Amino acid sequence: MLKLCGFHVSNYHNKVRIALLEKGIAFEEDATIRPSQKEAWLTRSPMGKVPILEVDGTTLTESQVICEYLEDAYPEKPLLPKDALARAKVRELATHIEWHMEMVVRRLYTQAFFGGTVSDEVKQAVDKDITRGVRTLKALAKFEPFIAGKELTLADCAAFVHLPLVSLSTKLVLGRDALESVPQVKDYLKGLRARPAFAQVDEDRKAAAAAMAAAKKT
Numbered sequence: 001m002l003k004l005c006g007f008h009v010s011n012y013h014n015k016v017r018i019a020l021l022e023k024g025i026a027f028e029e030d031a032t033i034r035p036s037q038k039e040a041w042l043t044r045s046p047m048g049k050v051p052i053l054e055v056d057g058t059t060l061t062e063s064q065v066i067c068e069y070l071e072d073a074y075p076e077k078p079l080l081p082k083d084a085l086a087r088a089k090v091r092e093l094a095t096h097i098e099w100h101m102e103m104v105v106r107r108l109y110t111q112a113f114f115g116g117t118v119s120d121e122v123k124q125a126v127d128k129d130i131t132r133g134v135r136t137l138k139a140l141a142k143f144e145p146f147i148a149g150k151e152l153t154l155a156d157c158a159a160f161v162h163l164p165l166v167s168l169s170t171k172l173v174l175g176r177d178a179l180e181s182v183p184q185v186k187d188y189l190k191g192l193r194a195r196p197a198f199a200q201v202d203e204d205r206k207a208a209a210a211a212m213a214a215a216k217k218t
């Protein structure tokens with residue numbers, strides 16, 4: 001049995017959860033796990049991050065690695081095309097969104113979501129880098145209706161969880177939605193939300209975020 005560990009506000013946890021649900025793979029979940037540098041968690045996740053996937057006593061980290069494992073082990077409902085080059089194009093999009101978009105705006109999260117502040121220097125650096133990231137997204141994304149073309153892929157699992165954070169964090173901290181110049185994103189995300197797996201993960205994310213906010217107030 002597979003066990004996914006993390007929490008429902010984590011975009012990386014949610015990406016893996018969507019892939020599992022879309023592929024119809026049976027899994028257990030522990031959604032009470034937060035990132036931690038405590039020894040007990042480091043023995044399961046050496047970087048201290050979430051999510052992890054436990055597979056028969058073996059632990060896998062890194063959401064993309066986990067998703068690729070799921071593709072290899074459960075090929076029945078594929079989230080990657082058969083053709084090698086088409087597969088690479090999907091990975092290119094997912095990698096781009098994570099490393100050149102989400103990881104860039106992540107530097108704003110302290111101020112956007114956790115009551116801290118980020119320096120003007122960081123804001124300027126993020127502004128410059130996310131502009132490059134969005135320009136590249138426009139060059140790579142298809143929206144036909146899925147981000148990599150006509151079929152749902154792992155790139156959609158990534159885009160669905162990360163692109164809203166790109167919009168929200170830049171709006172809140174830089175005063176402009178970095179994805180404003182990609183109007184297709186809105187309908188694209190709406191289309192994904194119409195799928196039960198995406199809708200469930202999104203609803204659970206909202207409920208978990210509300211519970212976290214309520215707990216902070218008490």
Ligand SMILES: N[C@@H](CCC(=O)N[C@@H](CS)C(=O)NCC(=O)O)C(=O)O
Nearest residue numbers: 010011012035049050051062063064
């Ligand atoms: N590249 C990792 C990123 C995972 C990640 O950064 N997860 C966040 C939660 S959304 C985390 O654990 N943050 C704590 C930390 O970076 O120490 C993946 O794809 O799994």
